[in-house]
Amino acid sequence: MKGDLFSSQHVVQPPAVPGMSVENAKCIRYTVDGEMHARQGAMVAYRGNLQFERKGQGVGGMLKRAVTGEGLPLMAVRGQGEAWFAHEAQNCFIVDVEAGDRFTVNGRNVLCFDASLSYEIKTVKGSGIAGGGLFNSVFSGQGRLGLVCDGNPLVIPVSAQAPVYVDTDAVVGWTAHLQTSLHRSQSIGSMLRGGSGEAVQLMLQGEGFVVVRPSELTPQKAQQH
Numbered sequence: 001m002k003g004d005l006f007s008s009q010h011v012v013q014p015p016a017v018p019g020m021s022v023e024n025a026k027c028i029r030y031t032v033d034g035e036m037h038a039r040q041g042a043m044v045a046y047r048g049n050l051q052f053e054r055k056g057q058g059v060g061g062m063l064k065r066a067v068t069g070e071g072l073p074l075m076a077v078r079g080q081g082e083a084w085f086a087h088e089a090q091n092c093f094i095v096d097v098e099a100g101d102r103f104t105v106n107g108r109n110v111l112c113f114d115a116s117l118s119y120e121i122k123t124v125k126g127s128g129i130a131g132g133g134l135f136n137s138v139f140s141g142q143g144r145l146g147l148v149c150d151g152n153p154l155v156i157p158v159s160a161q162a163p164v165y166v167d168t169d170a171v172v173g174w175t176a177h178l179q180t181s182l183h184r185s186q187s188i189g190s191m192l193r194g195g196s197g198e199a200v201q202l203m204l205q206g207e208g209f210v211v212v213r214p215s216e217l218t219p220q221k222a223q224q225h
Contacts, residue, residue, distance in 0.1 A: 015082060019114065020094055020144040027086040028094070028111060028146045032077055038085055038112035040073040048081015076115075085112045090148035099142045105173035106136055109213075114143030124180050124202070136173070147172065151214040158204050165201040166212050175208035 015031045023029040030036055053076050097103055119137045139145055153172055158164045165183055183203040204210050
């Protein structure tokens, strides 16, 4: 077969490293030798001797029924082989979590992660009902975390002198040691006149980084996730 489709740009090459790697902008490849975890339904192809098992709350003392309050289900992938993961053609990125690190991420952005990482589901401090009752996952340990995002994310430095305000529907995650609270940027008078649509944001303070998607989550997307 000939043609652009069969060029080296698209044909999968032998894995260069074990574990997780970015196959292309829309897909993550995981060379499995043992066990890893992924979002249910995110596997688009695999080869080798792999088993996929839906995981429920309490299994292994780590996996829970959902990554977030919205109920993102997980699966364990075990064996030896290669698997490719993607979600709605969103862009894929990898975060290296090192010992002592903690990374807070919205569950809708989680694609896959090493079994060496653990997480706990937490309510975002200060978000409350007005912030959507945000439930995020705090990842810790040492390993790699695969994320998806609509478009190329913005990674914004946060400092004690320059807090960052983010839309709760656009935030992907943030690094440890950042404090969160709700910030109202719209006056009561403006709200009574119909508002600007940007009444409340999540304020992050401290030293670190916040990751933001370049669009807000639409109601239709929220239902799909």
